[in-house]
Amino acid sequence: MSRRAAARRVVVVGGAGLVFVVGLMQLVPYGWTKTNPPVTADAPWPDAESEAIARESCYSCHSNETDWPAYSYLAPMSWLVRRDVDRGREELNFSEWGERSDAGDAADEVEDGAMPPRQYTVIHRGARLTEDEARVLATALERMDDEGG
Known part of the structure; x- marks a missing residue:
């Protein structure tokens, strides 16, 4: 895998993880x-x-x-x-x-x-x-x- 592809994968996976965590935060009722x-x-x-x-x-x-x-x-x-x-x-x-x-x-x-x-x-x-x-x-x-x- 090229460096560019690896960097892209890190950004995509990291972005998806961030969206998931922010979504979970919305479930906290406070x-x-x-x-x-x-x-x-x-x-x-x-x-x-x-x-x-x-x-x-x-x-x-x-x-x-x-x-x-x-x-x-x-x-x-x-x-x-x-x-x-x-x-x-x-x-x-x-x-x-x-x-x-x-x-x-x-x-x-x-x-x-x-x-x-x-x-x-x-x-x-x-x-x-x-x-x-x-x-x-x-x-x-x-x-x-x-x-x-």
């Missing part, structure tokens, strides 16, 4: 269910600007108003998205304000540049915060925290 529970208590945004920034940069993981992108239906991305949304809602949920709301910690995360996370903003470029947007959002979160959020 990430299949994508829910947006009802909004029970909207976050009390102090102004429209901060709310608009939060909706663009935070709500996909930190609310019950998640926009489930097409890639969230295919493993292994579905697993990652589901995990991120579950964790985000657990930490801070703008749709269930007052139940577990710690806007002060969220403001610190925004000020430190930890939120929104880089792995999210790489794909969702509109979620990236400018310095001014981060300042507006952090100030609003601190104000909401001071008002009992």
